[in-house]
Amino acid sequence: xxxxxxxxxxxxxxxxxxxxxxxxxxxxxxxxxxxxxxxxxxxxxxxxxxxxxxxxxxxxxxxxxxxxxxxxxxxxxxxxxxxxxxxxxxxxxxxxxxxxxxxxxxxxxxxxxxxxxxxxxxxxxxxxxxxxxxxxxxxxxxxxxxxxxxxxxxxxxxxxxxxxxxxxxxxxxxxxxxxxxxxxxxxxxxxxxxxxxxxxxxxxxxxxxxxxxxxxxxxxxxxxxx
Ligand SMILES: [Zn+2]
Numbered sequence: 327x328x329x330x331x332x333x334x335x336x337x338x339x340x341x342x343x344x345x346x347x348x349x350x351x352x353x354x355x356x357x358x359x360x361x362x363x364x365x366x367x368x369x370x371x372x373x374x375x376x377x378x379x380x381x382x383x384x385x386x387x388x389x390x391x392x393x394x395x396x397x398x399x400x401x402x403x404x405x406x407x408x409x410x411x412x413x414x415x416x417x418x419x420x421x422x423x424x425x426x427x428x429x430x431x432x433x434x435x436x437x438x439x440x441x442x443x444x445x446x447x448x449x450x451x452x453x454x455x456x457x458x459x460x461x462x463x464x465x466x467x468x469x470x471x472x473x474x475x476x477x478x479x480x481x482x483x484x485x486x487x488x489x490x491x492x493x494x495x496x497x498x499x500x501x502x503x504x505x506x507x508x509x510x511x512x513x514x515x516x517x518x519x520x521x522x523x524x525x526x527x528x529x530x531x532x533x534x535x536x537x538x539x540x541x542x543x544x545x546x547x548x549x550x551x552x
Contacts, residue, residue, distance in 0.1 A: 330425035332375070336522030336542050339375040339428035344535070346393035351533045359395025367397075374400040377420035379505070380432030381407045381439060385530055388432070392535070400426060406439025406497070407431060408464050409504040418511045421521055429505070429512070429521065432535065433498040434528035435491045443497075444469050444490060449482040464504070468496035491527070495551050498525045499539045506541065516542045 334342075349355050377400040378388050388399055400420040402413050420426035443465035445452050454462070472493050473483040502525045506513050515521035522542030526535040536549050 327423045329422055330373075332425045332427035332520050333373065334375050334427050336427045336520075336544055339426075340522060340524060340544055340546065343376050343392060343394075343428065343430065344537075347391060347533075347535050349393045350391050355390075355393040357393065357395065359398055364396050372397050372400075372424060374398055374420065374424055374426055376400070376428045376430060377402075377417055377424075377426045378430045378432055379403070379407055379413055379417060379501075380430075381405065381434055381437055383434055383437065386432060386434055386528060391528065391533060400424060405458075405461060406437065406443065406465050407433060407501050408439075408461050409501055409508060414505065414508045414512075417505060418509055421515050422511055427521060429523045430535075431498060431501050431505070431523065431525045432528060433494050433501075433526065435494065435530055437490070437494050440465060440469075440490050440494045440497065441485070444483050444485050444488060444493065447473065447483040448485065449480070464500070465493075465497050468493050468500055471496055495527055495538055498527055499551060501525065502539050502541065519543045 374397060380386055380388065380403045382403045382405050388401055389395060402416040417429055439462060443462045446462055447466055447469040469483050473488055502523055516523065522540065522544040524537050524546065525539040526537050528535045537546050538549050538551050540546050540548060
């Protein structure tokens with residue numbers, strides 16, 4: 327594999343990426359790069375400027391909500407966007423060998439994985455398989471963090487008394503940090519200004535990806551994590 331340098335700055339990648347979301351929100355999607363010509367052009371190459379690591383949720387169809395097409399996004403998704411070795415490797419591959427200038431971590435409101443993590447943090451957790459329990463485990467510290475902020479009477483979280491979307495935002499920030507901690511290749515690219523990482527929480531009703539956390543050379547107005 328040959329190392330590839332980015333074709334655009336992280337800011338340029340973000341501006342193009344978020345413009346697609348604005349088109350989707352406004353109902354004026356242009357469905358670019360989805361024709362036969364594009365398919366042919368990509369047969370022997372790909373050069374996505376953006377890599378996306380998001381929740382598997384069926385309502386987060388990435389090419390639709392960011393109005394882009396074939397060859398535009400390098401994507402890895404799993405339930406609750408939980409960092410694993412395969413995820414880190416996928417993001418490293420995009421950054422190092424495809425010239426990707428931006429990683430977007432995509433959370434969303436009403437996330438089933440976050441709700442399940444809250445349930446697993448409760449007094450009487452529902453039975454889940456071992457693989458689900460292991461996958462949810464990295465979300466539990468975010469549940470605990472928010473629960474203990476306001477509740478001291480019990481260590482067990484109660485679904486009705488905790489803001490699940492706020493847990494999701496804490497987990498989003500933790501996911502961005504974990505990618506950086508797990509990967510020198512990713513951290514080094516950020517360090518030399520070649521890569522930006524933005525953590526967004528997608529609002530299902532509005533169709534908007536709201537940025538809450540960012541690292542790298544990016545001028546983005548961030549919503550408060552709260
Ligand atoms: Zn989800």
